[in-house]
Amino acid sequence: MVDNANTTETQIFDAALRVFHKKGLAGARMQEIADEAGINKSMLHYYFRNKEQLFSQVFFQSFRKFMGSVLPILNEPNTWEEKIPVVIEHYTQVMQGNPHLALFVINELRQNTDGFSSFIKDNPLLNTVFVAQLKQAMQNGEIRTVQPMQIWLTITSNIIFPFITEPMLKMTINFHDSDWDGFIADRKKIIADMLLLYLKNS
Amino acid sequence: MVDNANTTETQIFDAALRVFHKKGLAGARMQEIADEAGINKSMLHYYFRNKEQLFSQVFFQSFRKFMGSVLPILNEPNTWEEKIPVVIEHYTQVMQGNPHLALFVINELRQNTDGFSSFIKDNPLLNTVFVAQLKQAMQNGEIRTVQPMQIWLTITSNIIFPFITEPMLKMTINFHDSDWDGFIADRKKIIADMLLLYLKNS
DNA sequence: GTCTATATCCAGATAGAC
DNA sequence: GTCTATCTGGATATAGAC
Numbered sequence: 457m458v459d460n461a462n463t464t465e466t467q468i469f470d471a472a473l474r475v476f477h478k479k480g481l482a483g484a485r486m487q488e489i490a491d492e493a494g495i496n497k498s499m500l501h502y503y504f505r506n507k508e509q510l511f512s513q514v515f516f517q518s519f520r521k522f523m524g525s526v527l528p529i530l531n532e533p534n535t536w537e538e539k540i541p542v543v544i545e546h547y548t549q550v551m552q553g554n555p556h557l558a559l560f561v562i563n564e565l566r567q568n569t570d571g572f573s574s575f576i577k578d579n580p581l582l583n584t585v586f587v588a589q590l591k592q593a594m595q596n597g598e599i600r601t602v603q604p605m606q607i608w609l610t611i612t613s614n615i616i617f618p619f620i621t622e623p624m625l626k627m628t629i630n631f632h633d634s635d636w637d638g639f640i641a642d643r644k645k646i647i648a649d650m651l652l653l654y655l656k657n658s
Numbered sequence: 659m660v661d662n663a664n665t666t667e668t669q670i671f672d673a674a675l676r677v678f679h680k681k682g683l684a685g686a687r688m689q690e691i692a693d694e695a696g697i698n699k700s701m702l703h704y705y706f707r708n709k710e711q712l713f714s715q716v717f718f719q720s721f722r723k724f725m726g727s728v729l730p731i732l733n734e735p736n737t738w739e740e741k742i743p744v745v746i747e748h749y750t751q752v753m754q755g756n757p758h759l760a761l762f763v764i765n766e767l768r769q770n771t772d773g774f775s776s777f778i779k780d781n782p783l784l785n786t787v788f789v790a791q792l793k794q795a796m797q798n799g800e801i802r803t804v805q806p807m808q809i810w811l812t813i814t815s816n817i818i819f820p821f822i823t824e825p826m827l828k829m830t831i832n833f834h835d836s837d838w839d840g841f842i843a844d845r846k847k848i849i850a851d852m853l854l855l856y857l858k859n860s
Numbered sequence: 861g862t863c864t865a866t867a868t869c870c871a872g873a874t875a876g877a878c
Numbered sequence: 879g880t881c882t883a884t885c886t887g888g889a890t891a892t893a894g895a896c
Binding site: 480482483523556559562563566567569576581582602603605609610612613614616620621627629643649651653654 | 680681683685725767769771774778804805808812814816818819820826827841845848851852853855
């Protein structure tokens with residue numbers, strides 16, 4: 457099988473992803489993407505026709521990575537309680553590997569709600585095994601009755617928000633880089649402990 | 659005293675604030691700001707010289723509203739326990755009154771870390787009465803020992819993140835507008851309860 | 861202070877040689 | 879497929895009349 461991982465097209469795509477993630481659709485420049493890819497600007501148009509289409513491809517891959525990558529975890533055959541730290545660990549690693557991903561997706565989605573809504577609607581988040589397990593545990597009286605969406609938002613807010621405000625945090629307080637890693641490590645445990653304690657205490 | 663609230667200059671500033679909040683620095687257009695203010699485009703340059711300066715003024719006011727407005731609350735002479743729901747309520751109202759504020763500040767700050775750092779550093783967040791009270795309670799063994807920054811991030815993440823992802827949430831699940839208000843009302847109580855439970859359970 | 865007209869620049873996109 | 883050169887539209891900014 458031929459390795460197509462390093463074709464011109466993928467080089468452009470990877471460069472575009474980096475630039476769009478950092479600058480957004482409005483702030484990105486085709487010239488900068490070309491420079492980042494180390495090729496000529498016309499090549500962008502040759503392979504992707506125009507800026508809009510190049511952006512679309514980057515956006516949809518990013519959206520899937522941000523929203524879709526967690527679904528398999530939520531549908532695994534372990535307990536809801538076991539899933540929580542796994543989800544936290546998952547998002548931590550996604551954020552660490554793609555520092556601009558979350559803010560990019562949130563931002564572009566906010567500005568172009570209409571354009572993407574057809575692609576995105578019917579997100580199966582609320583139909584996962586995880587949510588079914590939570591509802592069951594609530595019915596059984598094992599945990600407090602709360603909207604599953606509140607639980608989901610508690611998990612994601614607590615782990616994603618620190619990353620998107622990371623530059624601000626490092627600026628306003630004196631975080632050294634070594635402190636940051638420890639801070640995130642602590643945070644993973646705190647979030648899981650806090651949520652479990654809340655759910656089980658009725 | 660003369661009322662200067664409706665001068666051309668303030669009309670421009672208010673219009674610029676709305677447009678910059680929605681579109682960001684890179685996405686905003688001077689023409690759109692002029693249209694929004696109902697005046698001629700040259701007026702923007704007459705009063706604010708150029709786009710950069712107009713943006714700066716908008717940004718710094720927004721930053722103060724986002725970060726600075728909570729400081730008085732944290733320094734009031736009530737207990738740390740009383741402050742928590744007040745802070746949550748405060749941020750809820752700021753978000754509801756300025757739907758684009760948080761994402762705007764987070765975003766522009768991320769893209770121009772250097773440009774604003776001198777203005778922003780030495781944020782007195784960690785020197786507030788609130789943080790002093792938390793440390794004291796930890797020393798007394800009244801609450802669990804955690805970095806105050808973890809507590810602060812738990813409060814802000816849980817209440818701000820849902821607002822900045824609001825369009826996404828309304829898109830991916832079926833939130834009707836009436837549900838949303840109830841969801842936020844529930845959320846305020848959940849966050850406070852969850853955090854207090856966690857802190858007091860050692 | 862407010863407007864119209866215009867200068868200047870820059871980014872996206874295309875034409876066409878190789 | 880890849881490059882250089884160029885076109886075109888749009889956005890910031892200025893000049894200058896009133």
